[in-house]
Amino acid sequence: MTQTPGFDYLVVGAFVLFGIFFVAATVAVSNLLSPKGTHPPGMYEPYECGVEPVGPPWVQFRVGYYVYALLFVVFDIETVFLYPWAVAFNKMGAFILVEMVIFIGILAAGLAYAWKEGALKWR
Amino acid sequence: MSPTLAIIIRLLAILILMLTNGVMMIYMLRKVLGHLHIRLGPVHVGPYGLLQTPMDVLKLLTKEDITPRAVDKWLFFLAPAVVAVPSLMAYAALPFGDGLAAVGLETGLLFTFAVLSIVPIGILMAGWASANKWSLLGGMRAAAQQIAYEVPLLLSVLPAVMIAGTMSLGGIVEAQSGTWLAVIPRWFITNPLLWPTFLIFAIAGLVELNQTPFDLSEGESEIVAGFASEYSAMKFGLMFLAEFSNQFVLSALGVTLFFGGWMLPWAPMSWYEAVPVLAPAVFITKTYIGIFVMMWIRGTFPRVRIDQLMDLGWKRLIPAALFLIVLTGVIHKVVV
Numbered sequence: 001m002t003q004t005p006g007f008d009y010l011v012v013g014a015f016v017l018f019g020i021f022f023v024a025a026t027v028a029v030s031n032l033l034s035p036k037g038t039h040p041p042g043m044y045e046p047y048e049c050g051v052e053p054v055g056p057p058w059v060q061f062r063v064g065y066y067v068y069a070l071l072f073v074v075f076d077i078e079t080v081f082l083y084p085w086a087v088a089f090n091k092m093g094a095f096i097l098v099e100m101v102i103f104i105g106i107l108a109a110g111l112a113y114a115w116k117e118g119a120l121k122w123r
Numbered sequence: 124m125s126p127t128l129a130i131i132i133r134l135l136a137i138l139i140l141m142l143t144n145g146v147m148m149i150y151m152l153r154k155v156l157g158h159l160h161i162r163l164g165p166v167h168v169g170p171y172g173l174l175q176t177p178m179d180v181l182k183l184l185t186k187e188d189i190t191p192r193a194v195d196k197w198l199f200f201l202a203p204a205v206v207a208v209p210s211l212m213a214y215a216a217l218p219f220g221d222g223l224a225a226v227g228l229e230t231g232l233l234f235t236f237a238v239l240s241i242v243p244i245g246i247l248m249a250g251w252a253s254a255n256k257w258s259l260l261g262g263m264r265a266a267a268q269q270i271a272y273e274v275p276l277l278l279s280v281l282p283a284v285m286i287a288g289t290m291s292l293g294g295i296v297e298a299q300s301g302t303w304l305a306v307i308p309r310w311f312i313t314n315p316l317l318w319p320t321f322l323i324f325a326i327a328g329l330v331e332l333n334q335t336p337f338d339l340s341e342g343e344s345e346i347v348a349g350f351a352s353e354y355s356a357m358k359f360g361l362m363f364l365a366e367f368s369n370q371f372v373l374s375a376l377g378v379t380l381f382f383g384g385w386m387l388p389w390a391p392m393s394w395y396e397a398v399p400v401l402a403p404a405v406f407i408t409k410t411y412i413g414i415f416v417m418m419w420i421r422g423t424f425p426r427v428r429i430d431q432l433m434d435l436g437w438k439r440l441i442p443a444a445l446f447l448i449v450l451t452g453v454i455h456k457v458v459v
Contacts, residue, residue, distance in 0.1 A: 007126065008226045008227065008228055010126075010130070011130055011133060011215065011225060011226045012212065012215060012226055012228075012234075014130045014134060015134065015137075015211060015212045015215050015225075016208060016212065018134045018138070018211070019204075019207065019208030019209075019211040019212060020204060020208055022138065022207070022211065023203060023204040023207050023208060023361060024204075026184075026357050026360070026361060027188075027203075027357050027358065027361075029184060029357075030183070030184050030185075030186075030188060030356050030357035030360075031188060033184050033185045034184075034185055034186055034187045034188055034356060035185075035187050036187065038187065043189065044189065044190075044191050044192040045191065045192065045193075046191050046193055046253070046254055046255040046353065047191075047255065047257075047352055047353060053255075053256070057193060057253075057254040057255055057256055057259065058251075058254070058259065059256055059259065061259070061260070061263050064267075065263055065266070065267050068267055068270065068271055068433070068437075069266075069267075069270060071437070072270040072271065072273070072274065075274040075441065076270075076273065076274060076277075079274065079277040079278055079281075082278070082281055082448070083233055083277075083281070083284065083290060086281045086284040086285045086290075086448075087284060087288060087289060087290055089285045089288065089452065089455070090285070090286075090288040090455075091288070094456045094457075097452045097453065097456045100448075100449075100452065101449055101452070104445050104448065104449060107445070108442065108445055111437075111441065111442065115437075115438065120433070120434070120437045120438055122429065122430035122433050122434070
């Protein structure tokens with residue numbers, strides 16, 4: 001089944017289009033089959049356990065979420081660098097290990113700093 | 124066979140697999156949880172309640188699709204697609220046999236993780252668009268926990284990639300063929316160096332899937348149904364189909380990375396050539412065993428708190444995963 005790499009990504013593209021088509025088709029079929037036009041009072045209100053919503057729905061949330069998001073960006077980029085390294089690991093000499101220990105060391109120091117500064121504390 | 128036909132056959136095969144998985148897994152979940160709770164689960168519709176889930180799909184199709192007044196309409200409609208499309212794509216690179224994948228990508232492992240990491244965006248969209256405080260909380264929690272555990276999940280599989288020397292899922296399975304000392308199959312799970320790796324993978328995987336004990340984003344006893352509170356009819360159905368299908372994909376990744384993929388222990392290659400359905404059957408059976416273990420965990424553990432969850436991820440699993448990468452590297456370069 002191995003064809004050219006171009007063909008592989010064509011299949012991936014086909015998966016995206018087919019997925020969108022599938023979602024659209026199911027929602028459309030559901031709309032054709034389902035009943036419509038019932039409007040009992042309160043049916044289109046947000047469901048907050050039967051109590052009428054108080055205030056706007058888009059409330060403020062904890063700043064902690066942003067801190068974690070920033071840390072995530074750093075570490076996710078790191079993993080992207082680590083993957084090609086792991087693939088090449090067996091084919092290269094010991095220097096590849098030393099290089100990666102330095103790289104991981106810098107990141108671990110960064111994590112330790114964030115930890116010390118309290119960025120990892122849920123508040 | 125013309126390329127177009129080949130693509131269509133693959134797409135349909137994967138879609139049928141995804142839908143069958145959804146129906147099978149919901150039935151299995153009810154039965155397994157039922158018996159864990161010392162009750163029977165579905166019994167009335169069809170023999171052994173087998174027709175319960177197909178009937179539920181029909182019910183979802185014929186339910187009124189309610190769009191609450193206050194929602195952000197565009198995001199509310201887009202969210203189910205952003206959740207469901209990647210979970211269909213995540214099947215693409217799975218190796219169901221020797222060279223038997225919809226796409227034999229060289230970067231299969233990274234591709235699957237990348238596609239699965241789109242799902243939290245959809246969940247956050249759903250939570251935000253619903254104009255409901257429970258949904259917003261659920262969406263934020265889902266985003267926070269899924270990005271926190273994305274990092275240990277990605278890092279935890281690196282030792283396996285280092286040993287296999289490839290990111291292609293088929294290649295990783297091939298690296299596990301043969302036996303140690305002519306007895307123990309050379310699956311990565313039989314390598315003691317990879318046991319902590321597997322543990323991190325399993326925990327981070329459960330969090331990525333929003334599975335109990337890490338189902339904070341739904342938390343039905345706290346925030347109704349979290350990000351899915353305002354969804355009804357088939358939009359709700361699609362989100363849950365995606366959730367179950369992601370569970371299958373992650374279990375399949377675990378099987379591929381640690382349990383020898385489509386291979387049986389000690390079986391010669393000629394068996395798979397003689398019986399073409401053997402490899403996919405073995406792969407899917409192993410995957411369902413993984414799913415059963417997840418359901419078992421779901422029926423047994425209480426939910427964790429979000430601060431506990433974040434601490435475990437950032438302060439334990441990420442340092443541990445980084446250390447394991449260095450340890451694997453040192454052992455392979457210095458000792459062996």
